[in-house]
Amino acid sequence: MKNEKLHKRFNEAVEFINNYTEPLPADVLLKLYAYYKIANENKNHPGSKTPLINAFKANALIQAQNLEPKAAMTQYIKLVKTLR
Numbered sequence: 001m002k003n004e005k006l007h008k009r010f011n012e013a014v015e016f017i018n019n020y021t022e023p024l025p026a027d028v029l030l031k032l033y034a035y036y037k038i039a040n041e042n043k044n045h046p047g048s049k050t051p052l053i054n055a056f057k058a059n060a061l062i063q064a065q066n067l068e069p070k071a072a073m074t075q076y077i078k079l080v081k082t083l084r
Helices: 003-019 026-039 051-063 069-081
Strands: none
Touching: 003 026, 003 069, 026 051, 026 069
């Protein structure tokens, strides 16, 4: 998939999630979080004030740490497709 097309599909998937109103399971949210952070090459410390939430977010990032940004975009898109 060409970069432009991948970025377009990724941005569409992000927009879909940003407008999604149904509750999502925690595991799906954490995967989306990790894929999004890696896709945007933003691996900063999770910013929650709740240590337990930070731990779950950090764990999600660790589980996906071997993904390249393009692969993370692809995984994000695939996961969003399961919600449509």
